[in-house]
Amino acid sequence: MSRASETSIFTEMTELARRTGSLNLGQGVPDLDSPAALLDGVSRALLAGDNQYPPAHGLPALRQAVAAHQRRRYGLDWDPDGEVLVTTGATEALASAFLALSGPGDEVVTFDPCYDAYPAGARLSGARLVAAPLAPDGDGFALDADALRAAVTPRTRMLVLNTPHNPLGKVFTRAELAAVAEVCVAHDLVAVTDEVYEHLTYDGAAHVPLASLPGMRERTLTISSAGKTFNVTGWKVGWVTGPARLVAAVASVKQWLTYASGTPYQAALASALDGVEEWAEGLRRTLRTGRDLLADGLTRAGLRPRRAEAGYFLQADVRPLGYQDGARFCRDLPGRAGVVAIPTSAFRVARPDPAPWLVRFSFCRRHEDLREAAARLAALAASQPAS
Numbered sequence: 546m547s548r549a550s551e552t553s554i555f556t557e558m559t560e561l562a563r564r565t566g567s568l569n570l571g572q573g574v575p576d577l578d579s580p581a582a583l584l585d586g587v588s589r590a591l592l593a594g595d596n597q598y599p600p601a602h603g604l605p606a607l608r609q610a611v612a613a614h615q616r617r618r619y620g621l622d623w624d625p626d627g628e629v630l631v632t633t634g635a636t637e638a639l640a641s642a643f644l645a646l647s648g649p650g651d652e653v654v655t656f657d658p659c660y661d662a663y664p665a666g667a668r669l670s671g672a673r674l675v676a677a678p679l680a681p682d683g684d685g686f687a688l689d690a691d692a693l694r695a696a697v698t699p700r701t702r703m704l705v706l707n708t709p710h711n712p713l714g715k716v717f718t719r720a721e722l723a724a725v726a727e728v729c730v731a732h733d734l735v736a737v738t739d740e741v742y743e744h745l746t747y748d749g750a751a752h753v754p755l756a757s758l759p760g761m762r763e764r765t766l767t768i769s770s771a772g773k774t775f776n777v778t779g780w781k782v783g784w785v786t787g788p789a790r791l792v793a794a795v796a797s798v799k800q801w802l803t804y805a806s807g808t809p810y811q812a813a814l815a816s817a818l819d820g821v822e823e824w825a826e827g828l829r830r831t832l833r834t835g836r837d838l839l840a841d842g843l844t845r846a847g848l849r850p851r852r853a854e855a856g857y858f859l860q861a862d863v864r865p866l867g868y869q870d871g872a873r874f875c876r877d878l879p880g881r882a883g884v885v886a887i888p889t890s891a892f893r894v895a896r897p898d899p900a901p902w903l904v905r906f907s908f909c910r911r912h913e914d915l916r917e918a919a920a921r922l923a924a925l926a927a928s929q930p931a932s
């Protein structure tokens with residue numbers, strides 16, 4: 546499948562949702578409240594005149610808040626001057642990291658399936674993306690350490706790790722991270738980690754940054770963002786922490802992409818980040834309940850949701866309803882049930898997709914919508930396929 550047609554499945558499903566009036570659980574756009582004090586903080590900042598370019602590395606107050614957050618939560622010590630960089634969302638941090646640290650002739654290793662910005666980043670930089678499969682394991686997914694080791698060649702420069710993981714909702718365990726770290730150290734790779742769901746873990750799953758493992762601090766760039774943590778995906782404020790030489794490399798590209806952005810948002814986030822734990826506790830409860838509502842509807846539909854211990858998404862195996870192909874199921878679903886989802890194959894690097902029957906449903910929605918979606922999905926069990 547070409548890249549253009551992968552992009553079009555998102556467009557196609559969004560259009561299908563609009564045309565059929567379906568509940569759109571295809572996209573990961575939260576329909577949930579943000580902290581009132583944070584929204585208030587933005588208004589105050591922009592009325593106070595915080596409307597011009599921030600410093601290229603970000604407002605000092607936000608860099609200090611990010612450094613304090615990493616120290617408080619993970620015991621990682623970074624200097625706000627030189628080891629913290631504010632970016633235009635995690636997306637710009639990722640693109641800048643690909644461009645700064647990889648190029649034609651290089652290989653970048655990641656895991657399959659993966660967030661679609663990684664193949665895009667590799668295409669921008671000219672590097673080859675090599676994806677090691679995450680293997681089905683019980684009702685979830687696990688690292689295949691042998692596949693990871695086999696994916697590394699003398700041309701590998703960088704490893705990109707996403708934990709908690711989109712689309713799979715997997716949280717890498719400490720043992721899995723130790724195996725990843727061992728590969729990075731053995732092959733002298735730079736690790737870039739995408740931790741935008743770091744606060745959204747459920748059922749006692751603990752997020753551990755790869756940078757906190759032995760030997761990893763000096764070779765890891767850790768990326769996160771305000772979007773998912775505070776339900777403000779339209780603000781596009783992200784950040785990178787890491788050793789000064791790697792942060793400087795990312796900054797040298799970033800300055801020619803946006804230079805800097807979002808002054809009043811940065812100002813408000815600098816205060817909000819200090820109280821993030823209390824906020825995130827409530828958000829986790831909301832999302833976990835939403836996940837359970839959706840999982841219940843999927844189960845009643847006769848589908849088999851996989852375990853999701855973090856993030857916004859559940860994967861369901863659609864074979865019990867007679868489908869082998871998730872894309873075909875997603876095209877039928879609006880007509881059969883008034884719900885839109887996305888085939889997990891849209892996030893797959895490997896061709897052919899080893900598990901084309903997986904479909905991704907998002908639960909970052911209000912509970913009344915998820916209850917309605919669950920009821921519509923449950924009715925699937927009684928209906929016959931349209932095609």
Ligand SMILES: *Cc1c(COP(=O)(O)O)cnc(C)c1O
Pocket residue numbers: 573633634635636637660662707710711739741769770771772773778781782783
């Ligand atoms: C949403 C998302 C991003 C994008 O973050 P922004 O801060 O909005 O740019 C990056 N990585 C993953 C895994 C995501 O789900």
